[in-house]
Amino acid sequence: MFLGDLMPTFNHLFLCCLALLAVVLAFAVTPQAAAAQTTAFRQAVAEGAARDDVLAEFYRAREFEGIWTGATELDRARRNALLAALAGAGDHGLPAAEYDPQTLMARLQAANTPAQKGAMEVEMSRLFLSYANDIQTGILTPRSVVSEIRREVPLRSRLEYLQGFLGSTPASYLATLPPSSSEYARLLREKMTLERLLANGGWGPSVSSSSLAAGASGAGVVALRDRLVAMGHMERSATQTYDVTIQAAVQRFQQAHGLTADGDAGAATLAEINVPAASRLQQIIVAMERERWMNRPRGERHVWVNLVDFSAAIMDNDSVTFQTRSVIGATGSGRQTPEFSDVMDHMVINPSWFVPRSIIVGEYLPAMQRSRDAISHILLTDGNGRTVNRGNVNFSNYTARTFPFSMRQPPSSRNALGLVKFMFPNQYNIYLHDTPAKSLFAREIRAYSHGCIRLNDPFEFGHALLAAQEADPEGYFQRILNSGTETRVNLVDPVPVHIVYRTAFTHTTGQLNFRRDIYDRDSRIWNALANEGVAVRAIGG
Structure with a gap:
């Protein structure tokens, strides 16, 4: 082999050595x-x-x-x-x-x-x-x-x-x-699923009809069918008639959105069906932020009150062991139920109702100024709790600031609190209780109270709580109830209470649920998140 044949190899090795030397020199710094x-x-x-x-x-x-x-x-x-x-x-x-x-x-x-x-x-x-x-x-x-x-x-x-x-x-x-909660993991999964769906056009065209019911046919039914399929409430179908399959799918949709599940696509149902997928994504993102605000143990047994679901549940190890309908604070200013967590430590059977000062001076005093016998079923009391004869009071002499009396409604079936209240003492004077106004529980939107939470099945709720400490919780509860005497019953193991507001939530079965933002809270939260740079996105794959 001639030297000329080796030159390319030598040149390559020489250049490599120079490069290596440069690297060594670059790092060979003095101490x-x-x-x-x-x-x-x-x-x-x-x-x-x-x-x-x-x-x-x-x-x-x-x-x-x-x-x-x-x-x-x-x-x-x-x-x-x-x-x-x-x-x-x-x-x-x-x-x-x-x-x-x-x-x-x-x-x-x-x-x-x-x-x-x-x-x-x-x-x-x-x-x-x-x-x-x-x-x-x-x-x-x-x-x-x-x-x-x-x-x-x-x-x-x-x-x-x-x-x-x-x-x-x-x-x-x-x-x-x-958050390590199962709810957060399920919301995250649903968010990713909806983002992929959004990348492929979401749920398709909205339904333009004002209402649809069994037997209807035409373009509105087709649009309804296609959206129900895209939402996962029914299997693919070629039907153009509002048949039993569509009716059952509408019922499933209604149940998942807190609507009366009658199977008819009326105005309220269609309004919810036509909510865009992007808006539902916003609700999920807000729910995830809310879940982060509660990123701490909730208690193996706890009470979960979802205001916009109008329900109160007893949870044991993340499973619902009792649930009942609820009525919450009215949407007007000053009546909305706040969101917070506290601990329930007792219940009162046959309670008196001590009227909040805001109701006394805002509602009852003006009524008694018009007629001293107004609201006669509620007692007027002095600072020591003694009953005051209304005939001796000139209500016109007082203003909301100077009115010196309190008011109390004694135990009875007409009592505003019904026959039992569940106490978790808090600065907002919010608690769960019975009510004589039972007809309100049949309504779809149940926002009527001054802020407290009324229960549709308060006795059964009490039985479920007492089951942890009484061999015969129903018998124990009923004996006190039948006595007619106001009685405090302490919970041996106090139970955490979480009053929440979730317009998007899941069940352990995986069913994604949405509710209406009746207090306009989630829209405000979304706007604040968007101001921080949070955005709805669509992802492929």
Whole structure:
């Protein structure tokens, strides 16, 4: 072999050696240079973290050593885990643009100097804390959006987020941040399903008819049939007549939307059928945010009152063991039932009704000023609870501010609270109770009270609660009831009560349900989420 034949090989090896030498020289920094780079990095971290007390404390304890931007395998694992979690932020209804992993990667790659890397180190920690808070306890502060939401959100310590992350496998820790409830998982699944459906045209054309019923035919029935098929309420069909198959599908739809399940597609039913898929997605996203606000144990046994479902249920280990219809606060200002959680510790059988001050001066005082015998079934009482003779009172002498009396309705079947009330003492004076106004439970929309929650089956509700502590709960309850005496019955094991507002929710069977936003709360929450960058999306696949 001639030397000329070897020249291409030598040239290639020579160039490779030069390239390797350049790499070696690039990293072969002197100890003094390495120390200077470390100092510059830590100085940048210290400066960047100084604007945030938690980050400053965290990095100060580490002598401003990084956790994200280094070259170790653990640093890479942390970076990759965070980037992967941020890529899924939109799945959870978080503002995807704020957590854009591609932009973050580009910024990391562009950080060449120690100072730039130090700045990115702090930025990644700040982004991690924002993501952890958003996905675990929500984006919004509920009461700042809707004043009637009095829920205390279980916020976590930001420092504990960082310390917990450092003490765990990165990907595993991030996977634990979203709510672990079965409801959240089901809502997430339904959200993804609806997003894929939206990418393929949603539920198709709306139904233009004003109403449809059995025996109808034509284009309106076809549009109704197609939407019911797309929504999953019936199998594919070629029928153009409102037959028993469509009627049964309409009933299933009505049941899933809190409507009277008569099988007729009247105006109210068609209004709900024509709600766009994108609007239903908004409801699911709001429900997921609401679930994050309640990301704490609810109690193995608890009472779950969904205001817009007009129902109250006793839950045992996430299963409904008793459920009844409810009447909630009227939609007018000052009467809407607030949302909060508390603990029920007793019930009162044969209760008196101590009339709230707002009702006394707002409703009853004007009536008694017109006629002192108005509302005569309710007693006027003084500061010591003694009955006052109305004949001795000139009601016209008083205003709402100066009226000195209280009012009490004694136990009776006519009592506004009925014959039993269930108490979870709270600053809002809200509780569950019986009512003599039974006819209201037959209505579809049941918002009529001053704020308290009336139960359709209060005795049975009481039996179910007492079953945990009485061998014969029904007999025990009835003996007290028949005595006619006002009696407090303590619950041996107090039961958490959660008053919620869910226009989108699931059953353990997987059935997705929607309800009407009667207090206009979810629309306000959605608008606030949209202002934070949350958006409805359609995804392929």
